[in-house]
Amino acid sequence: MSLTEQQYAPGEHPDLPAPLGEAGLIAWFKKRLFSSIGNTILTIITLYFLYDVLSTVIFWTLTGATFVGETKADCTLGGACWLVIGDRFHQFMYGLYPKTEYWRPNLTFVLMILAIIPVLFDKIPHRGKFLLFSTLFPFIAFFLLSGGLGMETVDSSDWGGLLLTLVLGVTGIVASFPIGIVLALGRRSNMPIVRTLCVCFIEFVRGVPLITILFMASNMLPLFLPEGVNFDKLLRALIGVALFSSAYMAEVIRGGLQAIPKGQFEGADAMGLSYWQSMRLIILPQALRIVIPGIVNTFIGLYKDTTLVSIIGLFDLIGIGQVAVADVKWRGLAPETYVFIALLFFISCFSMSRYSLWLENKLHTGHKR
Amino acid sequence: MKFGKVLFVAAAAASVMTAAAQAGTLEDVKARGELQCGVATPLPGFANPNADNVWEGLDVDVCRAVAAAVFGDPMKVKITPTTSKERFTVLQSGEIDMLARNTTWTFSRDVNLGFEFVGVNYYDGQGFLVNKSLGVTSATELDGASVCVQTGTTTELNLADYFRAQGMKYETVPIATAEEGAKVYDEGRCDVYTTDASGLYSLRSVLAVPADQVVLPEIISKEPLGPLVRHGDQQWGDIARWTLNTMIIAEELGVTSANIDEMTSSNNPEILRLLGVEGNMGEQLGLDSKWAYNVIKTVGNYGESFKTNLTDTLNIERGINAQWKDGGLLYAPPMR
Numbered sequence: 001m002s003l004t005e006q007q008y009a010p011g012e013h014p015d016l017p018a019p020l021g022e023a024g025l026i027a028w029f030k031k032r033l034f035s036s037i038g039n040t041i042l043t044i045i046t047l048y049f050l051y052d053v054l055s056t057v058i059f060w061t062l063t064g065a066t067f068v069g070e071t072k073a074d075c076t077l078g079g080a081c082w083l084v085i086g087d088r089f090h091q092f093m094y095g096l097y098p099k100t101e102y103w104r105p106n107l108t109f110v111l112m113i114l115a116i117i118p119v120l121f122d123k124i125p126h127r128g129k130f131l132l133f134s135t136l137f138p139f140i141a142f143f144l145l146s147g148g149l150g151m152e153t154v155d156s157s158d159w160g161g162l163l164l165t166l167v168l169g170v171t172g173i174v175a176s177f178p179i180g181i182v183l184a185l186g187r188r189s190n191m192p193i194v195r196t197l198c199v200c201f202i203e204f205v206r207g208v209p210l211i212t213i214l215f216m217a218s219n220m221l222p223l224f225l226p227e228g229v230n231f232d233k234l235l236r237a238l239i240g241v242a243l244f245s246s247a248y249m250a251e252v253i254r255g256g257l258q259a260i261p262k263g264q265f266e267g268a269d270a271m272g273l274s275y276w277q278s279m280r281l282i283i284l285p286q287a288l289r290i291v292i293p294g295i296v297n298t299f300i301g302l303y304k305d306t307t308l309v310s311i312i313g314l315f316d317l318i319g320i321g322q323v324a325v326a327d328v329k330w331r332g333l334a335p336e337t338y339v340f341i342a343l344l345f346f347i348s349c350f351s352m353s354r355y356s357l358w359l360e361n362k363l364h365t366g367h368k369r
Numbered sequence: 370m371k372f373g374k375v376l377f378v379a380a381a382a383a384s385v386m387t388a389a390a391q392a393g394t395l396e397d398v399k400a401r402g403e404l405q406c407g408v409a410t411p412l413p414g415f416a417n418p419n420a421d422n423v424w425e426g427l428d429v430d431v432c433r434a435v436a437a438a439v440f441g442d443p444m445k446v447k448i449t450p451t452t453s454k455e456r457f458t459v460l461q462s463g464e465i466d467m468l469a470r471n472t473t474w475t476f477s478r479d480v481n482l483g484f485e486f487v488g489v490n491y492y493d494g495q496g497f498l499v500n501k502s503l504g505v506t507s508a509t510e511l512d513g514a515s516v517c518v519q520t521g522t523t524t525e526l527n528l529a530d531y532f533r534a535q536g537m538k539y540e541t542v543p544i545a546t547a548e549e550g551a552k553v554y555d556e557g558r559c560d561v562y563t564t565d566a567s568g569l570y571s572l573r574s575v576l577a578v579p580a581d582q583v584v585l586p587e588i589i590s591k592e593p594l595g596p597l598v599r600h601g602d603q604q605w606g607d608i609a610r611w612t613l614n615t616m617i618i619a620e621e622l623g624v625t626s627a628n629i630d631e632m633t634s635s636n637n638p639e640i641l642r643l644l645g646v647e648g649n650m651g652e653q654l655g656l657d658s659k660w661a662y663n664v665i666k667t668v669g670n671y672g673e674s675f676k677t678n679l680t681d682t683l684n685i686e687r688g689i690n691a692q693w694k695d696g697g698l699l700y701a702p703p704m705r
Contacts, residue, residue, distance in 0.1 A: 222462030326411030328682040332575040
């Protein structure tokens with residue numbers, strides 16, 4: 001018994017590898033980039049522009065840049081002069097924080113990472129204990145950064161750079177989330193006074209730009225207070241940022257609540273759950289999951305909005321960048337400074353968006369298309 | 370809502386505490402142990418923290434001088450950076466005790482806003498920067514020039530007035546920021562750059578070939594910049610005024626931070642009065658008898674401060690900020 005011998009033309013046998021030019025890298029190039037004369041021309045033009053742009057960028061940032069030296073005069077290669085970043089690096093990180101006390105922001109940063117991990121990832125052993133630490137962290141951080149009880153007190157006006165940006169961003173994010181949930185629930189409440197208050201707050205805050213709120217906090221508030229009384233400027237900015245972002249957060253979360261079918265609410269009621277139980281166990285877990293992209297969007301927006309505090313005289317990353325630019329030793333190095341700041345922001349914001357993607361994938365049960 | 374309540378309670382509590390201390394700024398400052406002084410958010414030469422986190426600049430030196438006069442220690446001052454919009458509010462609200470933030474002394478600020486300017490520590494004014502190759506030595510020769518000017522500023526209006534009064538024509542090249550201006554000017558898109566003279570000098574240091582640029586002698590507007598305090602506390606105003614005057618007089622008399630100890634045995638009675646060897650001027654101000662000595666010893670006289678902050682770094686010449694004896698405008702009343 002023998003199988004029927006099938007005849008194949010040379011080179012056509014199905015077990016043979018695809019001929020060169022039909023698969024693999026070369027085929028990909030041929031099909032996608034050089035399939036016709038028009039496409040070939042477009043490819044070449046695009047490649048030329050890519051080369052032109054990339055070579056300039058690489059020259060400016062790396063090959064033509066100066067990394068070692070003492071003064072601006074050492075920057076002779078024609079590219080970026082990164083010396084200004086090295087000279088002022090500690091200020092980009094800590095602002096005008098006393099140099100001998102740098103271990104305090106450093107320790108706070110490490111503790112912050114430890115406090116955030118159990119919040120972000122649920123597979124941590126002993127998560128409950130760690131979460132307790134996370135709740136205590138804001139107080140520990142405040143104590144560490146501002147001092148007292150034997151440690152040198154550091155005035156909040158000396159906080160700056162990445163430290164200040166993180167303080168503003170993290171506090172804003174942490175405060176706006178719960179406040180936003182409460183406001184969103186309040187806005188959908190059946191109690192007229194609660195609902196009206198929430199609607200008024202949300203609409204008022206959303207109706208004015210953040211910059212106005214910061215100006216009010218820094219310029220008007222002190223005039224209403226009796227002479228000699230002053231509220232910490234950073235605290236005023238923090239309250240402004242937190243209230244502003246919670247109004248936006250409330251609307252994002254309300255979007256999630258709207259998307260939950262009425263049956264879920266009724267089902268929760270039928271189970272005999274109280275209002276808070278049904279929200280906590282049934283409604284919010286579903287609603288929040290739907291709006292993860294919106295929430296992270298608001299977080300990222302808030303984090304970048306913190307740069308506005310530089311216009312009320314706080315030295316956040318942008319503010320400290322202006323300090324570096326105004327240094328007569330480094331006059332004219334604004335591009336280097338701002339590129340560096342942009343890089344720092346990109347790292348933070350990109351990590352946030354990657355985390356949100358990961359979280360969406362993890363929680364995709366039943367909704368993923 | 371809750372925030373408002375907290376605010377109210379805090380305010381009420383604090384007002385009770387400070388009610389007794391309202392009387393004199395000097396007492397407040399002494400009780401606090403440090404002076405609170407407002408300066409500009411980074412402004413090259415006038416106020417900027419250096420790489421060691423220490424504030425430096427001509428305006429900062431005025432703050433340090435007042436701290437030295439009160440405490441004998443120029444570092445006992447908390448420097449608060451203020452933006453141009455919030456500077457008056459923070460002074461009015463008492464967040465700072467004095468403001469040294471290159472602020473122009475005008476009628477309305479002095480009278481209407483309720484401040485007291487205690488002197489002038491920098492005479493600024495709008496000037497013109499040109500390239501030497503243009504061969505221009507006076508602003509009156511600028512007929513038909515293209516002028517770089519920041520839009521929406523009083524600078525623009527002054528420029529229009531000046532050229533109209535001189536019967537000259539010009540072409541505006543609008544720019545938004547100083548950084549952009551430097552680029553536009555370097556590329557030769559305008560013949561002349563105009564802004565306040567201090568700004569011109571600071572711009573010159575960023576240009577490609579600073580040595581080729583020259584600031585023309587004509588100054589077409591008056592911008593006397595000086596420190597200010599709140600109205601109503603004469604004693605505190607006097608302290609700030611005479612601290613600034615001390616720095617100016619010290620330069621006039623040749624007293625510097627280096628030679629001050631020899632000067633205490635000088636035979637010039639004005640120097641002896643200044644340094645507290647004779648008379649009781651410190652006592653009259655409510656200060657230590659060596660107040661002026663401390664100012665000059667720790668901060669230096671006006672000329673020293675000008676040199677370290679402006680001449681050595683930004684190549685700003687003394688110009689109209691020279692002593693009256695040298696043909697400038699600096700003229701402090703006699704110390705007697």
